Amino acid sequence: MSDDAVPPPSRPVRIGVQVQPQHADYPQIRRAVAAAEEAGVDLVMNWDHFFPLYGEPDGKHFECWTMxxxxxxxTERVEIGALVSCNSYRNPDLLADMARTVDHVSDGRLLLGIGSGWFQRDYDEYGFEFGTAGGRIADLATAMPRIEARWAALNPAPLRDIPVMIGGGGEKKTLPLVARHADIWHSFGDPATVARKGEVLDGYCRDLGRDPREVERSAGVEGDPAASGDALLGAGVTLFTVGTGGPDFDLGPLREWLAWRDDLSR
Structure with missing residues (x-):
């Protein structure tokens, strides 16, 4: 290990599930969330879109924050949040207040996942300006201090320092935001890509005088955990999230990842 290398993570391995709010009636979504919590998942998330991302583009779909x-x-035990909430769709101060309120309703179990946005149909049909990718990331950079300041001003305050998850892998704009504002970085790609971008993030953290180990590493996963779990763990990932969509919400893959997590502690 080089002098600049980050030691392996000491935090526990966690498993999340993204219950995608598409192609299903709400009772089906509610049952999937309950089943995931009963199975032992650590974190249950949805996503922040207005139309399905997969399958029939005009299929059933529900809104993120109301859900x-x-x-x-x-729910009683799991953390909840969005993977991820789109900064473009809400005034940042309003979003901070919404997050604070859900934090209280959940007795301190909310995680604020946030990103700059990308799905143009959401923007076009709901009347938001799509702009450019760079402009949307710049807007997120402006929003994060406003969210933090609003949390500090609200009465009552959030029940805890609400963890912030920022998703994305842009090395020049997104990762500096992660280093400055996030508790969790949600990444994409194979283990080698995650490890390389993680090293870039480590550098930004050090530039700010922040210990890189303060930022939990998260990744979306699928398939057999034996194929990628250990490699992602070696790349620093400790939060592994499985996606499932309606109407059936197959939790079989999730249970495989939960078993893998549990085997690690034996």
């Missing part, structure tokens, strides 16, 4: 408020009441 998170319902999940706050319907």
């Amino acid at each position: 998170l408020g319902a999940w706050a009441e319907a």
